[in-house]
Amino acid sequence: MxxxxxxxxxxxxxxxxxxxxxxxxxxxxxxxxxxxxxxxxxxxxxxxxxxxxxxxxxxxxxxxxxxxxxxxxxxxxxxxxxxxxxxxxxxxxxxxxxxxxxxxxxxxxxxxxxxxxxxxxxxxxxxxxxxxxxxxxxxxxxxxxxxxxxxxxxxxxxxxxxxxxxxxxxxEAAAGRCVRVIPGRDGMSDLIATMPTALVEGAYDRLTRMARAVVDTRDQRAAAGLTFGLGDAQVADSAGAATAGEGESRAEAVSTDARTTDQVRADILADLLLAGTPALDDTRDTSAGPLGKIRARIQVVIPAHALAGDDHDACDLVGRSPIDAATARQLAAGNTQWERLVTHPVTGAVLAVDSYRVPEKMRRYLQARDQHCRFPGCRQAAVRCEVDHNVDHALGGKTHICNLCHLCQRHHSMKQFTCWRVRQLKGGVLEWTSPLGRIYREDAPTPAVAFTPAAASPTEAAPF
Structure with missing residues (x-):
């Protein structure tokens, strides 16, 4: 005590x-x-x-x-x-x-x-x-x-x-792709899909972003009288406690939703597999609604030689595991929602970065530099993190790469509301200080990419 x-x-x-x-x-x-x-x-x-x-x-x-x-x-x-x-x-x-x-x-x-x-x-x-x-x-x-x-x-x-x-x-490994069912207890079972990593990660990312959209907009949707359901007739939480028929108030149906993100993610997966569209989508009866428009997003590093057709080495699905070069090339070439980053096979210097979503240049740079949350030990991919001002903007901290890094929501909040402090040293190195005064050095990730200065012409504007 x-x-x-x-x-x-x-x-x-x-x-x-x-x-x-x-x-x-x-x-x-x-x-x-x-x-x-x-x-x-x-x-x-x-x-x-x-x-x-x-x-x-x-x-x-x-x-x-x-x-x-x-x-x-x-x-x-x-x-x-x-x-x-x-x-x-x-x-x-x-x-x-x-x-x-x-x-x-x-x-x-x-x-x-x-x-x-x-x-x-x-x-x-x-x-x-x-x-x-x-x-x-x-x-x-x-x-x-x-x-x-x-x-x-x-x-x-x-x-x-x-x-x-x-x-x-x-x-050879892809020949073993399959879907299995493992019976569980109390009327539950596990559905296990063994598939190429890029597909699995993309599917999980899309489900997660859909679930967060549902959870984060409950209040707004309840105030607007919008609804959601499993099929056309009911709304249920994980225990089946809340149901809503056609005659029940839409706002009341939304306001009684107490499901966790995991539960919503599982419900959306069932909807997509069984009905083809998320039953949670407010505009599902007319067109692809807000949830249906969400697309998978993952972060892939593709060496230049792999992009050129060399299949010997793997490409890096940041924060997860290797994927094959052919899949990486296909994703880079054919999906406008992927951010493409090309690196030199020897020096790691950035050769090209592009995105059809047109993210800010600074954010692209930081995503490539940080790769993941920069709190010691965290592996949350940068694309799912928040950009933090090491010195708060309200206290005079500049919006500059030497004062910015990616932190996941958990560690961003911890930096704000506890005695943990951080300062950024040269080269993107972070120095975290614990409440005990212990120093934890967080080196910039071993670069799947590396950044080299370019000689700018006198008339060239600053990059950020």
């Missing part, structure tokens, strides 16, 4: 917070040492089983039986199922044998367990003989950012190092 002296920002509160943070840091170091030791012992258990079976004529079967026996012995000590322990032994051997430098970097405190697992996951597509070189290149990036931020970049790096082209592997 907080004592009267421990009000936010007080010395007592900060002292208590500092004690908690120090304790967590110490436990983290001890836990890392224990996890590393466990991985080494589990890998030793797997190596023991392999060595013991090395002279057996039926080596593969004998090794498997020995490994099962060893895993069962360890399971009794560790309190897990023997199958779980055997999987952990296999994982430990992969880390120790294929990624020794990553394990050493973890032991030295340069990276954490999440980094190691991100390296292992991304490197799993590579032949064993390439994994060591991949780990060496990946560690440098991991030292500068948290695991969730580097995962996408490590995937791109692994794709680049793979001896087979990404396009070839994507074509």
């Amino acid at each position: 907080t004592t009267p002296a421990e009000t936010p920002g007080s010395d007592a509160f900060l002292a208590s917070l500092a004690e908690v943070v120090h304790g967590v840091e110490g436990v983290g170091r001890d836990l890392a040492a224990a996890q590393i030791a466990e991985i080494r012992w589990l890998a030793a258990a797997g190596a023991l089983a392999e060595r013991a079976a090395s002279g057996s004529p039926a080596r593969v079967r004998e090794q498997d039986m020995l490994l099962r026996s060893v895993a069962a012995e360890l399971a009794g000590v560790m309190g897990f199922a023997d199958r779980t322990i055997q999987r952990r032994i296999d994982e430990a051997r992969t880390i120790v044998d294929d990624y020794p430098t990553a394990l050493e970097a973890w032991a030295d405190g340069r990276i954490i367990r999440g980094h190691v697992m991100a390296i292992v996951d991304a490197g799993s597509i590579l032949p064993p003989e390439l994994r060591g070189a991949f780990a060496d290149a990946a560690i440098t990036r991991c030292e500068r950012d948290i695991p969730s931020r580097v995962r996408g970049e490590l995937e791109i790096l692994a794709q680049h190092m793979h001896p087979r082209s990404f396009a070839e592997r994507h074509e």
